[in-house]
Amino acid sequence: MLxxxxxxxxxxxxxxxxSTENSELFFQKxxxxxxxxxxxxxxxxxxxxxxxxxxxxxxxxFIDTIKNMIIIGIGGSSLGTKAIDTMLSxxxxxxxxxxxxxxxxxxxxxxxxxRRIKYEDTLFIxxxxxxxxxxxxxxxxxxxxxxxxLDNNKKKHLLTISDHESPLFKWSNANNIKAFAxxxxxxxxxxxxxxxxxxxxAILGYNIQSILNGAAITNNNFFNDKxxxxxxxxxxxxxxxxxxxxxVLFSYSSVFRHFNSWYVQLWGESLGKLDxxxxxxxxxxxxxxxxxxxxxxxxxxxxxxxxxxxxFLNAEKLSQKQVFIPNISxxxxxxxxxxxxxxxxxxxxxxxxxxxxxxxxQNIPVDSITLSNLTESSAGELIFYYELLTSxxxxxxxIDTYNQPGVEFGKKILREKFTHS
Amino acid sequence: MLxxxxxxxxxxxxxxxxSTENSELFFQKxxxxxxxxxxxxxxxxxxxxxxxxxxxxxxxxFIDTIKNMIIIGIGGSSLGTKAIDTMLSxxxxxxxxxxxxxxxxxxxxxxxxxRRIKYEDTLFIxxxxxxxxxxxxxxxxxxxxxxxxLDNNKKKHLLTISDHESPLFKWSNANNIKAFAxxxxxxxxxxxxxxxxxxxxAILGYNIQSILNGAAITNNNFFNDKxxxxxxxxxxxxxxxxxxxxxVLFSYSSVFRHFNSWYVQLWGESLGKLDxxxxxxxxxxxxxxxxxxxxxxxxxxxxxxxxxxxxFLNAEKLSQKQVFIPNISxxxxxxxxxxxxxxxxxxxxxxxxxxxxxxxxQNIPVDSITLSNLTESSAGELIFYYELLTSxxxxxxxIDTYNQPGVEFGKKILREKFTHS
Numbered sequence: 001m002l003x004x005x006x007x008x009x010x011x012x013x014x015x016x017x018x019s020t021e022n023s024e025l026f027f028q029k030x031x032x033x034x035x036x037x038x039x040x041x042x043x044x045x046x047x048x049x050x051x052x053x054x055x056x057x058x059x060x061x062f063i064d065t066i067k068n069m070i071i072i073g074i075g076g077s078s079l080g081t082k083a084i085d086t087m088l089s090x091x092x093x094x095x096x097x098x099x100x101x102x103x104x105x106x107x108x109x110x111x112x113x114x115r116r117i118k119y120e121d122t123l124f125i126x127x128x129x130x131x132x133x134x135x136x137x138x139x140x141x142x143x144x145x146x147x148x149x150l151d152n153n154k155k156k157h158l159l160t161i162s163d164h165e166s167p168l169f170k171w172s173n174a175n176n177i178k179a180f181a182x183x184x185x186x187x188x189x190x191x192x193x194x195x196x197x198x199x200x201x202a203i204l205g206y207n208i209q210s211i212l213n214g215a216a217i218t219n220n221n222f223f224n225d226k227x228x229x230x231x232x233x234x235x236x237x238x239x240x241x242x243x244x245x246x247x248v249l250f251s252y253s254s255v256f257r258h259f260n261s262w263y264v265q266l267w268g269e270s271l272g273k274l275d276x277x278x279x280x281x282x283x284x285x286x287x288x289x290x291x292x293x294x295x296x297x298x299x300x301x302x303x304x305x306x307x308x309x310x311x312f313l314n315a316e317k318l319s320q321k322q323v324f325i326p327n328i329s330x331x332x333x334x335x336x337x338x339x340x341x342x343x344x345x346x347x348x349x350x351x352x353x354x355x356x357x358x359x360x361x362q363n364i365p366v367d368s369i370t371l372s373n374l375t376e377s378s379a380g381e382l383i384f385y386y387e388l389l390t391s392x393x394x395x396x397x398x399i400d401t402y403n404q405p406g407v408e409f410g411k412k413i414l415r416e417k418f419t420h421s
Numbered sequence: 422m423l424x425x426x427x428x429x430x431x432x433x434x435x436x437x438x439x440s441t442e443n444s445e446l447f448f449q450k451x452x453x454x455x456x457x458x459x460x461x462x463x464x465x466x467x468x469x470x471x472x473x474x475x476x477x478x479x480x481x482x483f484i485d486t487i488k489n490m491i492i493i494g495i496g497g498s499s500l501g502t503k504a505i506d507t508m509l510s511x512x513x514x515x516x517x518x519x520x521x522x523x524x525x526x527x528x529x530x531x532x533x534x535x536r537r538i539k540y541e542d543t544l545f546i547x548x549x550x551x552x553x554x555x556x557x558x559x560x561x562x563x564x565x566x567x568x569x570x571l572d573n574n575k576k577k578h579l580l581t582i583s584d585h586e587s588p589l590f591k592w593s594n595a596n597n598i599k600a601f602a603x604x605x606x607x608x609x610x611x612x613x614x615x616x617x618x619x620x621x622x623a624i625l626g627y628n629i630q631s632i633l634n635g636a637a638i639t640n641n642n643f644f645n646d647k648x649x650x651x652x653x654x655x656x657x658x659x660x661x662x663x664x665x666x667x668x669v670l671f672s673y674s675s676v677f678r679h680f681n682s683w684y685v686q687l688w689g690e691s692l693g694k695l696d697x698x699x700x701x702x703x704x705x706x707x708x709x710x711x712x713x714x715x716x717x718x719x720x721x722x723x724x725x726x727x728x729x730x731x732x733f734l735n736a737e738k739l740s741q742k743q744v745f746i747p748n749i750s751x752x753x754x755x756x757x758x759x760x761x762x763x764x765x766x767x768x769x770x771x772x773x774x775x776x777x778x779x780x781x782x783q784n785i786p787v788d789s790i791t792l793s794n795l796t797e798s799s800a801g802e803l804i805f806y807y808e809l810l811t812s813x814x815x816x817x818x819x820i821d822t823y824n825q826p827g828v829e830f831g832k833k834i835l836r837e838k839f840t841h842s
């Protein structure tokens with residue numbers, strides 16, 4: 001369950017912003033976008049995923065032999081899976097498979113990730129919507145060559161996930177490699193609840209139906225309430241694009257560290273756009289981890305330029321096993337004894353609350369998302385919360401939330417550097 | 422060696438900004454600050470560090486038995502060591518010691534970091550300037566209790582580093598624990614070239630004298646040239662505090678990932694302050710990794726609000742061992758073959774250049790720092806470059822670069838939550 005809270009009404013000069021009329025008008029726009037099928041992510045919580053379940057059923061014995069899963073994919077092809085796995089890896093049903101990513105062209109990382117990897121107990125999953133991402137194809141070729149994965153006895157160690165129409169999908173079928181396809185209208189950063197995220201997560205042992213059920217809860221809360229919290233938050237953030245161009249996500253626990261990266265991609269790449277009037281729009285995402293970044297970034301929030309909204313993300317209960325601060329007093333350091341006998345979980349929770357209160361005291365817009373627990377269902381709720389929020393802000397900014405035209409020029413230059421050298 | 426470049430002159434409406442007179446005036450202010458000894462970091466490149474060398478000499482045999490080094494410390498006590506070790510860990514003389522950090526109060530991380538740790542082959546180093554940081558003392562108590570480190574035969578497995586006057590230093594001496602002291606005027610985020618960074622790095626096998634020699638090169642380049650690049654960059658960034666309140670560091674290679682975090686702390690916590698007129702000042706740091714974040718944040722830079730300067734950081738040569746993209750053509754994906762037979766190192770370098778050119782084409786301020794190689798000396802040059810740059814910007818913003826008053830209020834609230842509950 002997600003528990004939501006904010007202090008936004010303190011900042012409303014125009015009280016009409018959250019009025020029923022305004023919310024309802026906005027709600028209708030979201031409904032129109034959803035029904036337009038410009039993005040297929042809206043429907044993912046209710047998908048059947050029969051192909052995944054049947055693959056899992058038929059390959060049970062094989063999956064039990066897998067010790068390493070290597071995902072070859074970058075951006076939206078890796079961030080979502082990483083986010084959910086890091087959030088839930090303490091779950092007892094999580095299989096003891098090492099999850100690794102070959103995602104970028106850094107030679108040091110490539111060597112590190114493939115150290116001691118043998119194909120026999122490894123499953124390679126190549127994920128690229130277009131099948132033409134330069135990092136992914138280069139790394140895929142490297143792995144194909146190194147492990148000779150096209151030998152007949154090795155083929156089941158390789159899977160691909162891509163677009164129905166992509167050359168990767170066609171190549172896989174032509175070469176008898178098991179290929180999963182996703183719909184063309186599901187963009188990378190909105191794809192974690194499609195096969196791109198669900199297949200790896202299912203192989204890792206997670207209950208993917210529970211993840212989807214969680215997403216469906218957020219979906220239903222949203223579409224059954226024309227005056228809901230996500231709409232209000234989107235209205236507030238979009239309205240304050242110039243006052244508060246930076247949105248900080250302050251997550252209390254390192255289990256959220258990859259969720260943070262997923263959020264940065266979702267927010268930055270979706271909302272940094274030219275609008276219908278060709279004006280540069282956008283909200284800049286920053287993601288922090290508490291309590292660590294209280295010692296790094298908090299000073300800037302407290303006393304720097306007032307250009308940031310802050311969202312606190314935390315979980316009521318982080319760990320099954322409680323860890324306590326022992327009741328020890330060190331001479332001269334007795335002033336730290338006030339936390340003795342507390343669990344670290346409680347200390348972290350109170351650090352989050354104290355930091356939040358100190359930021360609110362500076363008259364800075366703050367909201368908070370508390371997960372009641374770290375389960376598949378909560379993870380699904382949280383993911384879909386952010387996806388809907390991003391769509392809502394995009395509608396208000398009058399941009400295309402789902403494309404990324406700004407990155408093409410760099411790709412073109414790269415290609416020229418090669419062909420002209 | 423650092424190779425520096427920028428396109429700042431394209432953005433100068435006031436051509437006087439970089440004039441000799443202006444630079445010289447500013448240079449004198451930096452000299453005054455350095456000579457005021459408000460911060461001791463200016464002198465660190467020339468320190469003798471006899472205590473470290475004599476500890477290393479006397480404990481050679483013991484250090485050879487160490488397989489794990491656990492640093493208990495947060496913020497400035499951990500980020501610098503992590504930054505340099507991650508940048509240089511491919512060096513053949515880097516000892517095979519696992520470096521771990523107990524830095525925050527997240528119970529999941531505590532259990533993870535201490536899994537399978539036995540005191541016999543482990544060295545614990547507690548680092549806290551004040552000796553009163555709540556995360557550090559709580560984790561220290563936990564470790565003291567778990568491993569009974571005050572037993573006489575275990576004491577050499579524990580070291581502390583703190584302020585001469587701190588209760589931790591006194592407690593260590595009273596309990597026959599080897600304690601290193603640092604000068605009071607060296608703040609956490611400027612402390613990596615003091616014992617706080619150098620002792621762990623020496624134990625890991627790095628040549629700390631070369632790190633300092635590198636820092637001395639940057640120091641000498643700066644103080645021997647009243648018209649140097651760091652001064653100009655500081656003038657540009659401080660002058661454009663309102664036009665470009667966000668500074669993005671785009672580092673090409675994951676070896677820089679912890680350097681990124683070190684930069685974010687240094688920049689954010691030093692520059693986010695009330696100035697002498699009690700006005701909120703500050704530049705917001707964001708750190709990215711290329712090529713990964715081309716698939717996450719680049720779209721926002723290219724088409725979002727134009728409120729960011731971008732610094733590219735890369736290294737000429739990343740890895741001793743070259744890794745090549747094999748000359749394989751996959752049917753339907755031939756358009757990706759233009760990179761075949763290239764090393765991943767070259768691809769990454771060209772991705773950096775292409776991304777830089779595409780951002781420059783949008784008329785965005787860009788500069789670049791290229792390390793000729795990844796060595797101790799280059800790491801020292803880079804660290805001191807950023808420390809001097811931060812000091813220079815702080816002087817221009819008319820703030821106290823070296824304090825962090827904004828974080829105290831949250832600590833006070835935390836204490837109240839405990840004492841009143």
